[in-house]
Amino acid sequence: MERTIAGKTIAVNEEGYMTDFSQWDEKVGEALAAEANLTLTPRHWEVLKYLQTEHKNQVALSIRRVGKSGVVDIKEFYALFPNAPLKTATKVAGIPKPASCI
């Protein structure tokens, strides 16, 4: 599937997660955040950058791992990205939704 985000044509899956990270930039990130009713602060960006790096290094992401990362604790992660923080944050970061195992 394709849709227009921040004026760009972007490939997404049926849940709205980007499927090609090379299409992501900060403008796209801001637009995706706005769709989730979030305004990104420097703290949000730190977390998003961390998630992108982990993804690049092929680390399987989980709430537990984020909580132990030293970047953000779970409480703050929830405060920054309310309700389902990992799902929202990965969507904004332009990386796949973590597969929460089988």
Next chain:
Amino acid sequence: MKNLVILGAGTAGTMMANHLHHELKKPDWQITIIDEREEHHYQPGYLFLPFDIYEPEDIIKTIEEFIPKDVTLLKQRIERIVPTANKIQLSNGNEIDYDVLIIATGAKIAPEEIEGMKGEQWQKSVFDFYTFEGSLALRNKLREWDGGRIVVHITEMPIKCPVAPLEFAFLADSYFKNKNMRERVDITYVTPMSGAFTKPKATEALEHLLQEKNINIEGDFAIEHVDNETKKIVDYGGREIPFDILVTVPTNKGDDLMERSGMGDDLNYVPTHKATLQSKEYQNVFVIGDASNIPASKAGSVAHFEAEILTENILRYVKGQPLKEEFDGHANCFIETGGGKALLIDFNYTHEPVEGTFPFPGIGPLRLLKESRMNHMGKLAFRWVYWHMLLKGTHIPFVSATMSEKGKVYS
């Protein structure tokens, strides 16, 4: 003489002992298996114990009776693995050298990971059914309980047999109906996932069943603590769910042995190559069953499929041949849905569970992803198959170690 050592004589370790003793024989090979316990438990039976469907004696046998005579069984706690020296240290101070090591130490619950879970209400109103003791305590509680809110809860993924908590909710619905008290019981299913299961097609089918049985579902719940005073579970977002009985599946972890040996990830699972089952770090170490970090279900059926492939790979390894990259994550699970029915799902790393027939394409007799009585008979028969075929490493007729796509409906 060379030494092959198996750590853990549960489902997977026992299968490997039974497979390998035909292949690696004296005087060339000595096989040793080590476990700290006396008893082998049929863990899937823990699901039925609380509802008085099974008795303790149905699910407990000795470890000994499943270990072949030419394999040495040591009943000791394993203190440490020293992979750089190919050595095992036991709690009694003895050391054992190995040429080839198989890690099969499984996974266990760690309720201490969540604040208040193992608090003063533990086994009073907060229960697990992933241990024998927990399951028995819950049985005794349910026998005398006269209704209220029961919350069935998963702390975090991955867990052993990820469908077991759903089955618990379904069986609870049946149990209270049979006791003519269903209208006095409110059942809520709480999960850290967005829906009832991880795979879309199965989630749809399972959520439909939850609805039909009047079981509430609360998704995306990441528990922060259990409040013992007000009897609530609270998540990081501040969401609260009250309970009279909490049936939780605590965090599952590999054995602490991995932490002591520096061989595990943050949940003490051993990093393992998902197609060969060889450890990612040490060539002469192999990992099977719940102890590994491969992205497959932690289930006895998975261990069974792994055992067939691992046996071949170990024989290849000792002959210096390249390993087969064959394991595809094949899992095959019955899901009890209550009222004498069950579903069956069959899937692997890349193919989600779908509808169809099993094991014979177009015939069955089992139906995939649909409730049937035949599937329920299959689930009950699984106990017999477990004791008499799985542990002994007997190949199950018509069911291959890698998944078959025949007879299935992929859209």
